Amino acid sequence: MNALSPSALSNPFPECLAIENFEGLLHPLTEFVDDPDGLERFESDGVAMPEPFRSLLVHDTDMTSTLEKFHREKPYLEVLAKHRRDTSLFRQVLLRGQESHRVVEYGAIRIELQELTPEARWAVLEGSRPLGAILADYRVPYVSRPQSFFGVRGGSRLQSLLNLSGPALLYGRKNFLQTPGGGVLAEVVEILPPLD
Secondary structure, rough: OOOOOOOOOOOOOOOOEEOOOHHHHOHHHOOOOOOOOOOOOEEEEEOOOOHHHHHHOOOOOOOHHHHHHHOOOOOOEEEOOOOEEOOEEEEEEEEEEEEOEEEEEEEEEEEEHHHHHHHHHHHHHHOOOHHHHHHHHOOOOEEEEEEEEEEEEEHHHHHHHHOOOOOOOEEEEEEEEEEEEEOEEEEEEEOOOOHH
């Protein structure tokens, strides 16, 4: 794996300041962890992000199809934890390649169930497919609105989930999926593992 030594983990976006209050940025990940694994966060507008992470994160299309094209295999969903509050479903997940079973994304998502058709809602509650695949299959209209891009240094739990041998610089984004009328369909934090 592409793990970096701690000394190599300087601010990946030197023109940006470290985020002091990160609860909003990392929500809904903060639904599952009080201290998000000792993550150090750095804001970016996406321009400072190196390739191929910039191409994988800085866009307004869904991540499921983007990751499928890049890795040349469909991702499947592994739900690590979930809970419901009112009409919201919160999930902490991994996306893995169907053939390789390699982790291609770690994230957390809040899905507003009332914004889905009954068929799409049932598929989401079943918990076996990524949201992007469900939205495509059931032709649910939405607009992707990335809000921020960031670099993070993961602690031991994230290293274990991503099968890393040590600290690594990871890249991610905070995104909202909105209905055509402007309602929130989903709020998601997406973090990519290092690429070999």
